[in-house]
Amino acid sequence: MNSDTQLDLWEVFIQSKSGQPYIHAGSIHASDMKMAMQNARDTYTRRGEGTSIWVVPSKYIVASNPDDNAMLFDPSNDKIYRHPTFYVMPEGAKNI
């Protein structure tokens, strides 16, 4: 068994400002959760980029297949009634 594995791959998500969504920053290698957090911090937030970090083992990320994009991300242009501008408001209507 090869023990020189370079460790496992983890994905790093950074929250730039309190309350904001966590956004993918990149990946790191680590042997466990503690090392993953430390490496994520050292690699991606050296200049105050974040207020919070999530790390997730990459093997647990399930990604969509680009071949399915047409099906998954159909812009639904035939369903324009999902947008507020589709509706006719009476002249002079405010705050709506």
Added chain:
Amino acid sequence: MHNEHSDSNFQSRIDKGEHIEARDYMPENYRKHLIRQMSQHAHSEVIGMQPEGNWITRAPSLRSKQILLAKIQDEGGHGLYLYSAAETLGISRQELIQSLHSGKAKYSNIFNYPALNWADIGAIGWLVDGAAIVNQVSLQRTSYGPYSRAMVRICKEESFHQRQGYEIMAKMMKGTKDQQAMAQDAMNRWWWPSLMMFGPHDTDSPRSSDAVKWRIKRETNDELRQKFIDKTIPQAELIGLKVPDDKIKLDEKTGHYKIGEINWEEFQRVVAGHGPCNKQRLDHHKLYFNQGAWVREAAEAYKQKHLKQEMQTI
């Protein structure tokens, strides 16, 4: 000694305008308050599909049917955002649903009223969603991060809901005498319950002070209600609808409308389970939840089968 797991440190984070994330320290009562409020919010989205769902097959045109379907689909999605956000607090979906079914958890009282005719769909979109939006816009700045982010998504998607309702009302008010009467009748029935959606007056709202202190709520019940009143009355007048309240008066000095007394006895009666549709709404939810049990069982069996296969390949 500085202790990051103390209630005073928590409060100072809140006071600085910081948001709390799922893994951060939080007082037990903050967690409990959030679970109660977020689950009530989630249940409201889902139970709220029922009065509108009642009209899908009877929508007066293909256009209005498509719109109604899209709106109800959104409400279901909003329920999912909120259930998931509540689950970050360590409660399971199963527990949340059980609390709804046992009556321990509530949903918005407004959905215990029936949607009797097509004008009600207009009134629900304009008034009920309108009131919900005032509340939700404020909640975008709530102190719990996952709740706040769910609210941002929901507000963005809801922006069409109120306009489609107002469009229905405006169209009916331009229609025949009968259509105008239907619109006015819906207005009469939905106005007061919509005002009650914001909850009791601040002076009678026992949990409000904690929620404001923790910045779960950013504005009080009465502040939010006033916002809704001030923007809705001119909208009603513009299309010729009469607000069913003889005491309404615009205070020229403050720019705010004053209204008559809200019938809180009715509110309490409906909350206590004696509204027109309480039993129907809950029975319907239980029926379809129970009928879906086999789907959840099949999904669980599928999961176990795949786990076994994965174990064998290792």
